Amino acid sequence: MxxxxxxxxGALQAQPAASPVVTIDRADAxxxxxxxxxxxxxxxxxxxxxxxxxxxxxxHDGVVxxxxxxxxxxxxxxxxxxxxxxxxxDAVYVxxxxxxxxxxxxxxxxxxxxxxxxxxxxxxxxxxGGNTLLVRVSGLAAYQPGxxxxxxxxxxxxxxxxxxxxxxxxxxxxxxxxISAVLGILFGMLWLLxxxxxxxxxxxxxxxxxxxxGWNYVTASTWPFASTDAWQxxxxxxxxxSVCCFTVFLLRFCQRxxxxxxxxxxxASLAAFAFALLxxxxxxxxxxxxxxxxxLFYYVTIxxxxxxxxxxxxxxxxxxxxxxxLPMLLSFRDLALYLGLIHGNNYVGALTSPLTLIGMAFxxxxxxxxxxxxxxxxxxxxxxxxxxxxxxxxDTLAREHTLALDNTRIGERLNLVRDLHDGFGGSLLGAIxxxxxxxxxxxxxxxxxxxxxxxxxxxxxxxxxxxxxxxxLAGLLAPLHHRWSQRLDVADIDSxxxxxxxxxxxxxxxxxxxxxxxxxxxLTNVLKHSRASRVDITVRxxxxxxxxxxxxxxxxxxxxxxxxxxxxxxxxxxxxxxxxRLGGELMLDTAPGRGLSLQLDILL
Numbered sequence: 001m002x003x004x005x006x007x008x009x010g011a012l013q014a015q016p017a018a019s020p021v022v023t024i025d026r027a028d029a030x031x032x033x034x035x036x037x038x039x040x041x042x043x044x045x046x047x048x049x050x051x052x053x054x055x056x057x058x059x060h061d062g063v064v065x066x067x068x069x070x071x072x073x074x075x076x077x078x079x080x081x082x083x084x085x086x087x088x089x090d091a092v093y094v095x096x097x098x099x100x101x102x103x104x105x106x107x108x109x110x111x112x113x114x115x116x117x118x119x120x121x122x123x124x125x126x127x128x129g130g131n132t133l134l135v136r137v138s139g140l141a142a143y144q145p146g147x148x149x150x151x152x153x154x155x156x157x158x159x160x161x162x163x164x165x166x167x168x169x170x171x172x173x174x175x176x177x178x179i180s181a182v183l184g185i186l187f188g189m190l191w192l193l194x195x196x197x198x199x200x201x202x203x204x205x206x207x208x209x210x211x212x213x214g215w216n217y218v219t220a221s222t223w224p225f226a227s228t229d230a231w232q233x234x235x236x237x238x239x240x241x242s243v244c245c246f247t248v249f250l251l252r253f254c255q256r257x258x259x260x261x262x263x264x265x266x267x268a269s270l271a272a273f274a275f276a277l278l279x280x281x282x283x284x285x286x287x288x289x290x291x292x293x294x295x296l297f298y299y300v301t302i303x304x305x306x307x308x309x310x311x312x313x314x315x316x317x318x319x320x321x322x323x324x325x326l327p328m329l330l331s332f333r334d335l336a337l338y339l340g341l342i343h344g345n346n347y348v349g350a351l352t353s354p355l356t357l358i359g360m361a362f363x364x365x366x367x368x369x370x371x372x373x374x375x376x377x378x379x380x381x382x383x384x385x386x387x388x389x390x391x392x393x394x395d396t397l398a399r400e401h402t403l404a405l406d407n408t409r410i411g412e413r414l415n416l417v418r419d420l421h422d423g424f425g426g427s428l429l430g431a432i433x434x435x436x437x438x439x440x441x442x443x444x445x446x447x448x449x450x451x452x453x454x455x456x457x458x459x460x461x462x463x464x465x466x467x468x469x470x471x472x473l474a475g476l477l478a479p480l481h482h483r484w485s486q487r488l489d490v491a492d493i494d495s496x497x498x499x500x501x502x503x504x505x506x507x508x509x510x511x512x513x514x515x516x517x518x519x520x521x522x523l524t525n526v527l528k529h530s531r532a533s534r535v536d537i538t539v540r541x542x543x544x545x546x547x548x549x550x551x552x553x554x555x556x557x558x559x560x561x562x563x564x565x566x567x568x569x570x571x572x573x574x575x576x577x578x579x580x581r582l583g584g585e586l587m588l589d590t591a592p593g594r595g596l597s598l599q600l601d602i603l604l
Contacts, residue, residue, distance in 0.1 A: 021153035021161065024068055025049040029056075029147075032063040032136075034106050039065035039134060050085065052146035053139070061140045063105075066147045068133040078122035080158025084165055085148030086137055087113040088228065093134040094125045105138045108222040108231070115170040118162035120155055140228055142285035173217040176353045180211035183361050190368075202249035203364055207357065209242035214353075229284030233276035236287045240272040243294050247301045253320070253363065254308055295335060302328050316366040323359020327352035474502035476512050477519075477539065484523050491527055494534040501541030505604070511582055515548070518578045522550040522598050530554025530596060541604075548600040556590045 028044040029051065044067065045056070053064050072079070083092070089102040089110040099119055102110035139145025151158055188204035191197065213235060222231035244265035251258060272290060275283045283290070302324050309321030330352050336342045481497055488495040507515065519537065526535050532554030540547045572588075575598070579586035584602035 021151050021157050022070070024070060024150040024152065026068075027051070027147070027150075028067040029053065030065050030067075031057060031060055032065055034062050034138070036063045036065070036136070039067065039136075049147060049149045052144050053137075054141040054144060054146075058141055062138070064137050064139070064145070064147075066135045066137060068135075068150050070131055070133075070152055072126060072128055072131050075123055075126045075128040078120055078155055079126065079152055080155035080162075081119045081121050081133070082151040082158050082162050082165075083117045083119075083135065083148065084151070085113060085146070086117065086135065087145050087147075088137070088139040088143065090117075090138070091136040092117070092119065093136070094119075094121055095127055095131055096134075097125050099125070102138075104221070105136070107227050108225065109138055109140070109228050111220050111222070114173075114218055114220060116162055116165040118159060140285075143228065143232065170218060172351060173214060176357075177211050177214040177218055179354055179357055180207045180214060183357060184208035184211055187361075187364065197368075199249065199252040199364060199367070202245055202252055203360060206242055206245040206249050207360075209238050209245055210357075213238040213242055225280075227280065227284075230276075230280035231284075232287055233280035233283040234273075236283065236290045237269075237272035237276040240290060240294050241269040243298045243301070244269045246298070249360075250301060250305050253367075254305070254317070295331075299328065316363040316370075319366070320359050320363040323355055323362075327356045472503060473505045473507060473512065473515075473539075474499060476516065477502065480516055480519060484520075488523070488527065488535065493527070493532055496534070496536045498536070498538040498540065500539070502539060505541060505546075507546075507604075514578045514581050518575060518582070518600070519548070519550065521575055521578075526550070526552045526554065526596075530556075532595065544604050546602050546604055548602075549597060551595065551597040553595045556592050556594045556596050558592055559588050559590055 025048060027047055027049055029047045030040050030043045030045065032040055047056075047066075051066075053060065057064075081094075083090075089105050090112050091101040091105060092099045099121075100117065102112055104110040133150065135147060137145060137147055151161060184204045184207035186204075187200045188208070191201035191204055194200065216231075216235045222228055225231045225234060247265055248262055251262070275290075306321050306325060309317045312318065333342075477499060481499075485495050485497070506512075519539075523535070523537070526532055530552045532552035535550065535552040538547070538549040538551075572586075576586045579600050579602075582600065582602045584600050587599040587601075589597040589599065
């Protein structure tokens with residue numbers, strides 16, 4: 001905006017109070033063909049500059065020669081020559097000598113009208129007395145071909161006027177093109193990162209199409225098109241697309257969705273590009289059939305938005321409304337100039353276009369900033385709530401951990417009570433009852449045997465209780481293995497243990513105790529009743545099952561005879577009960593004189 005203000009102030013201050021500059025607004029004009037290399041000798045017509053020849057010769061496409069005369073008092077003093085407007089392409093001759101020539105004097109024509117032309121004229125081109133300026137102008141009647149005023153005088157003064165005109169007609173438009181392209185690319189990338197915020201995408205499309213349309217006012221050629229018609233048709237299509245995208249942008253900015261209207265705008269844009277590419281030689285000359293409805297629709301769109309902005313309390317909406325109002329008012333003057341209702345060669349809309357672009361960018365950026373503030377506030381609130389929830393969760397977990405420890409202790413106590421009651425307690429009550437029986441006096445050996453059984457049962461309870469959390473089945477069997485190996489060795493019984501796949505296997509305290517008691521009772525029977533010389537103890541893990549076997553080479557017995565007693569323990573009934581609690585069935589393989597095999601297979 002500072003650059004724009006500087007250009008405007010510079011343009012206003014560039015008018016010298018009494019500059020030695022002569023403005024020539026009278027000339028002679030004559031028609032010629034495209035291949036004309038010299039002006040015709042006859043047919044000259046006096047004209048007033050600024051002259052649009054399509055008014056005089058509406059069907060003439062080709063060349064018009066303009067002739068200007070002036071008197072020079074001193075040929076030794078160089079002069080500046082300024083041609084403020086030429087449409088389309090020109091060649092300049094001073095006193096019959098070529099001074100300047102556009103690259104394309106036939107189709108595709110060069111575009112001299114985008115900027116004024118300045119020349120420094122000195123000897124020998126400059127003559128004392130009468131001098132003649134000839135300008136060969138190539139143009140098409142459909143595009144307002146013509147020739148502007150000529151200014152002569154002091155080179156510095158004329159050059160200052162040239163720079164002023166250049167700022168108005170070229171530099172400002174180049175600035176508009178640059179800022180449109182930059183904003184379009186910037187907001188386009190922002191939309192790519194935030195696809196749901198379509199307002200950024202529509203703003204980017206609007207500014208990029210607008211930048212393409214603005215390039216029409218700064219480019220000196222029709223590249224990549226091969227004719228002026230094709231170029232102008234494409235420029236009109238860019239204008240239509242820009243206005244359509246601008247309308248959708250305003251709808252999105254106002255948080256409105258009109259699917260049918262938006263679809264119609266999309267079809268209009270596609271139709272404009274289709275006509276521009278397929279039939280440019282008709283669309284170019286008849287471009288007003290597209291331009292005027294597009295401009296009218298543009299005015300209606302802005303008027304509707306201004307009505308909405310007047311009712312809105314949002315800052316960004318009101319700022320955008322103000323930034324659109326001033327350019328719209330000034331555009332009426334440019335429209336009159338375009339239609340030929342007034343004369344001139346400068347469009348003031350070039351001054352207000354940056355205001356529109358910056359206003360739109362501010363409105364979009366403001367809304368983005370407000371959205372980010374809401375997100376930041378939400379993040380702060382979310383962090384606070386997360387901290388509170390984390391604190392509450394920590395307190396809850398601490399309470400649950402305390403309760404879990406208490407429950408674990410209670411469970412351990414209950415397990416200990418149950419184990420003492422089921423095993424040690426029962427054996428103790430049985431021993432007390434036997435000792436108190438007056439019919440059977442106590443024998444020392446019997447008392448010692450009972451106490452040893454109580455000791456062994458108590459050791460099992462202690463082992464399973466103290467090693468419940470940190471020991472697997474292999475660790476629980478180790479003390480039993482050690483005690484009974486020594487006890488069997490003393491009795492001259494060879495014991496062979498096979499413990500396979502038990503590392504890491506945990507059955508739980510209840511099942512572990514039942515398994516240890518089953519093995520202990522089986523070994524007790526071997527020690528007391530089998531008269532065996534060898535016993536094999538096998539505990540093997542097979543995938544998801546556990547196999548247990550105690551085999552001896554003792555006397556064996558007849559399993560059908562219920563008269564055999566295993567003394568001291570709970571007998572076969574006790575063993576079968578423990579096997580059932582483990583989830584299996586106890587299998588017996590025995591016969592008199594063939595030893596005994598106890599087998600148990602349980603699911604882990």
